[in-house]
Amino acid sequence: MAKPASEYTRKRNFDVTSEPAESKRKGKARSGALSFVIQKHDARNLHYDFRLELDGTLKSWAVPKGPSLDPKQKRLAVHVEDHPLDYAAFEGSIPKGQYGGGDVIVWDRGIWQPHGDPRKTYADGKLKFTLIGEKLSGEWALVRTRLKGSGSKEQWLLIKEKDDIARPAAEYDITEAQPQSVISGAHVGAGRSAPAKSKAKAVEAKPARKPAPKKANVVFPDTLAPQLATLVDAPPAGDWLYEIKFDGYRMLTRIQNDEVRLFTRNGN
Template sequence: MGQDRLEEYRDRRSSTSPEPAGSSGPAGSGRPPVFVVQRHDASSLHFDLRLEIEGVLVSWAVPKGPSVDPSDKRLARRTEDHPLDYTDFEGRIDEGYGAGTVVVWDTGTYENLTEEDGRPRAAKDALDAGHLKVRLHGDKLSGAFALTHTRMGGDDGAWMLVKVDDEGADRRRRPTSTQNESVLSGRTNEDLEADPS
């Protein structure tokens, strides 16, 4: 199943893309699942939120980036699943789909908090049902976030990303506009533009 889920990812990329070709990982590895938020300066600047679910990174493009203010509702557009080795991908994509620069803006592990009738609901089942609640353990993002499939205007790829009002919430902090650097390398997208290598 995981291999099939990456077919669209591979079909969209050229053989010269620096992105990992990737394969799906095991569905249950015994370790906490990972998340990554990549700052992607392509045709427009956006943030890609990716959650490890059943051996792949389920992905959303968030035009304004995640907010830590619970009053902010952020559009999140579902995109193709990505391979697990995309978690630490940084680089410059010179041409084709997604051309631009990518840095790992935040990464860490997450917990699935989704429940149904008071019982835990598997992340894949929650995803299929259109509502997922997770607690992120990252450097820039922490606490619970809710993802809800909205199908706004008949758009099947439209979801909404909202910060839950908990200890990780902060109505004053604006991390997507004040903290542009990678948590892995310290580089920014602008650094990659200046240094194509």
Template sequence: MSAKRKPGPDPLSAYRAKRSLDRTTEPGARPATAAPSPSAGGLFVVHMHAARRLHWDLRLEMDGVLRSWAVPKGPSPNRADKRLAVHVEDHPLEYGDFEGIIPEGNYGAGAVIVWDRGRWVPLEDPLEGMKKGKLLFELHGYKLKGKWTLVKLKKGEKEWLLIKEKDGYVSADSALPPESVLSGLAVEELKAGKDRAAPVLKALARLKAPRRVLTVEEAEPMLTETREQPFSKPGWLFELKLDGYRVRAGREQGEAHLLTRKGNDIAAAFPEIARALVALPFEGFILDAELVVPDEAGRPSFQRLQNRAKVSRALEVRRA
């Protein structure tokens, strides 16, 4: 067994020094007890941050932290747009889930949304690239895809350029959807405290939906039945039979639950779904759903779902 590596300089000391973590909603960052193994690739996040000046923050998982660049005009899929990216302090990995409002009087006060997130894959040695001032990588996000380059400008220590490389994801139209990939809110809506629940509650009242107290465990999942012929009947809704896990998803007292037919709660194994459940604007709710993992063609793949469900280590689950 290899000896535990001693921690070197704390990469998150600058992050903590700029923040009063007892007065901000941002995640804390404890000092490392051991040095992380040199690594790169995994999670990438782009925050849209309505601080004193609106900007975007590109964050790439590297060496156990999120290396971060502030991009004043935001990433662009147009190759003609060479966007300034200012290298800022490293952020903790937990920041990849952060979305909210940093209170006035704090560093970076303002609304923050997760504008995009996904996986990033280095195409060259990224640790060497950080030293030499050039990172070539792929992004696999909801909005940003394909090859990108970060190139350091010679005139300064922190100024880089974020450039889209030539591939099938290049677009002359630099406009991308403004909404969060977690909450569905634009940063202005988050700041204004938009009530997303009201239209749904009004619709339920209009439909005279019955009121009752029900826990996620008590809810019975809908199961399929065989019929000789298709039919239509008032009060019935129909759905496609997808190849996945039947689950009951919900939130109770602020905590997400994802129960299988056998009653096993697998929310911890699917944190991306748990985050989405917690982000929904309701105090308590239950969803009867099918959990699927699509293949390259967008079709549910039960084999991929089983492989995903077998991932158990916390770091691997977060990256999955």
């Protein structure tokens, strides 16, 4: 298993880094929903830090290529030290020369629902769970392999399970399509946003292009599934906005050929 959270403190100089210091009292397991966060980290190598709240701490894995919605793509996830719960809200720049030096953004966040006893499945090396995030959702798995990385770090695999959310990689890459922070909209790494003026100059310098071919007509589906409320015992902790589920209809709006239509998830 991963080393205790004290390793987190040993690796950092909190007089230099703005990362949250570990509380003297270990975080207590909270009742209600369990949080998850994925931080995009532009350190020596760009990667995604996948963190699941469990027993008052954040169990953490470094995922070099980030999550994929394609069940065929089993993404390497290197198990690293536990992080304090306060780390879930961290965005900023870790100074060069410090452990993990580089820019960090919160790429996704939400709650996770373990299938079965999470302590047992974590110890067994086969976590299965549902994610309800701002970007990721649906069924997922973290599976420990017998391979060993540098030092004693365990190598796991982050896998998207087959469900209605899964999509082939050739069709959609969520890390490419949605590179920005869910908190600030900031970018890091190769997807960093350039200043607007620089973009304008680059466009002016390009030669004229041929008109793009007309797009083919797209057939709209008869029904769409809106995001539905999820029953939990308590609202998530932190600066979250959430809705109380009232009785009524959840309406969707579709605009097609200048015609506006309102309909329910049942197509009415």
